[in-house]
Amino acid sequence: MTTNTKMMPGQKSVELHARRQDAVAVGPYHVTPLYIQSAQGAIVIDVDGNEIIDFAGGIGMQNIGHCHPxxxxxxxxxxxxxxxxxxxxxxxxxxxxxxxxxxxxxxxxxxxxxxxxxxxxxxxxxxxxxxxxxxxxxxxxxxxxxxxxxxxxxxxxxxxxxxxxxxxxxxxxxxxxxxxxxxxxxxxxxxxxxxxxxxxxxxxxxxxxxxxxxxxxxxxxxxxxxxxxxxxxxxxxxxxxxxxxxxxxxxxxxxxxxxxxxxxxxxxxxxxxxxxxxxxxxxxxxxxxxxxxxxxxxxxxxxxxxxxxxxxxxxxxxxxxxxxxxxxxxxxxENLTERAQVIGTRMLDTFRSWQEKYDIIGDVRGLGAMVAMELVTDRMTKEPAKDATSKVVSECWSNGLIGLSAGLSSNVLRFLPPLVITDEQLDKGLHILEQAIVSASK
Ligand SMILES: Cc1ncc(COP(=O)(O)O)c(C=O)c1O
Incomplete structure (x- = not known):
């Protein structure tokens, strides 16, 4: 797959976003201002041709991947x-x-x-x-x-x-x-x-x-x-x-x-x-x-x-x-129940290794490939790190990865990647995510 080095959104998304602001009610919120052109498996292409790795799966509704043949x-x-x-x-x-x-x-x-x-x-x-x-x-x-x-x-x-x-x-x-x-x-x-x-x-x-x-x-x-x-x-x-x-x-x-x-x-x-x-x-x-x-x-x-x-x-x-x-x-x-376990274990192990390095990660949890990290400003008080969480989400999408937040205090990073995601796509997504956590921790 090609590597995305651009910061997004691109020109076409910006133009569509301006039209959206004018024509569409504010209520139907979206996590990213990136407008989709097409999608396949765990990869989404936006209208500017950017390739984005999907760790959200449309909020968990693409378990078998986008546009499965x-x-x-x-x-x-x-x-x-x-x-x-x-x-x-x-x-x-x-x-x-x-x-x-x-x-x-x-x-x-x-x-x-x-x-x-x-x-x-x-x-x-x-x-x-x-x-x-x-x-x-x-x-x-x-x-x-x-x-x-x-x-x-x-x-x-x-x-x-x-x-x-x-x-x-x-x-x-x-x-x-x-x-x-x-x-x-x-x-x-x-x-x-x-x-x-x-x-x-x-x-x-x-x-x-x-x-x-x-x-x-x-x-x-x-x-x-x-x-x-x-x-x-x-x-x-x-x-x-x-x-x-x-x-x-x-x-x-x-x-x-x-x-x-x-x-x-x-x-x-x-x-x-x-x-x-x-x-x-x-x-x-x-x-x-x-x-x-x-x-x-x-x-x-x-x-x-x-x-x-x-x-x-x-x-x-x-x-x-x-x-x-x-x-x-x-x-x-495609044995996707087994694949969910493999993906989940890999993600949780990675998150746990980050938890040892980055104090902002208070908790790591999940079941199968439904995995999350809870961000806190202080591990003792467990004060929710809401702003940092939203920064991680936007750092991610602007660098080619879609992730989501959750939780009453909006301080949980949650992931529901399509279960057909390849190991290479998963690793690349995790790399973008780690960079975003490093940047939000500063
Ligand atoms: C557990 C649960 N129940 C119900 C709903 C509502 O589903 P819908 O948005 O399709 O109405 C959701 C959506 O996120 C959900 O996660």
Missing amino acids: KVVKAIQEQTASSIHSCFHVMPYESYIELAEKLNEKTPGDFKKKTMFANSGAEAVENAVKIARKVTGRSAVVSFERAYHGRTLMTMSLTSKVNPYKHGFGPFAPETYKLPYPYYYRAPQGMLPEELDEQILNHFEQFFLGEVSPDNIAAIIMEPVQGEGGFIVPSAEFVQGVRRICDKYGIIMIADEIQTGFARTGKLFAMENFGVAADITTLSKSIAAGMPLSAITGRAELMDVPGPGQLGGTFSGSPVACAAGLAVLDVIEE
Whole structure:
């Protein structure tokens, strides 16, 4: 591959950016002012011909890489025969076939059924609708630092106030939040298992003081918190949540929208913890960039809403379903779950070696190829280094690497590279990243 030595953005991106500022609302934010021309695998080419290594994958929706030939072919073939008939009017086989595959592949040794929607937020909305209808209960519990989307219900279940919630209230009633173990920021000297125990014990207090468990329809959890800063819980914690759901007849929803499709070294992250949720929400990498999401769950729950109670005009379009079927084939054929483990280990080992050199790196964590570094101004106080984090992100893109930040304090550098990234591209990206960290540490 060619080496990018230019500082970006180039002239064409600058011109497009001026038009964007004039014509497009400010709200839809973008991390870089680089305008894309084309993309393949883990490489993006911008409109000025710059080659950029992608460690973001469109926020985790390009696990099999940009424009995988199998996906392109599947989309082309489907668009040539029928683009959309609306499943509610004339159904089609690809919807059924993808549902069958997701029923088989999502965790849980029980009969499952699936429905499709368009976005992650819509998947969560539908999972909540189903849980409420099944249980006849109204309350929904999520976790501190959770991210579930931008619609009214999902924004209400989300934690980060700014930018996601500020000024957009009032929020949906009967939504509550519980703590989620953040081992790096546990009280000094507290062991991970002690923190797990403290939080799980707190559930019972919460049921006394906040909401009765017999009014809770669902607990929704990200198996690894994404926007919250790539926070990985222990298997014991996830199993503890499962036990509490079982004890009180609460439906457990796993939001695998960011963690799914081989990202964490398993097809779905819950497999790492040996836990099956009752309902799983899926999106992002499910169809390699086509708008698609899925709600897969226990058949007896999924069938409670009656005909016409779930769906939407574009939900599960044949083009998106064709892409989704190709994605599952590619993951299997190219052993991408194993590749995620290799990439993740390589990145985490590199980050740990940097942690010994650069004081700004407070924590290194991840699961599979969902990896992060938390930046702090002081390792003792763990003061979040928000400005330095944003400097690293912009130093990266101006030198040919796309990375993202996350966390309530926006001080976590998070990476979700396409799993088809080559070793050479990975090394080059890591080199750019290290230079950016050195520069931000000054
Ligand atoms: C865990 C999780 N849930 C839900 C969503 C919302 O998905 P969408 O942006 O497609 O609505 C996201 C998006 O980042 C997510 O990471």
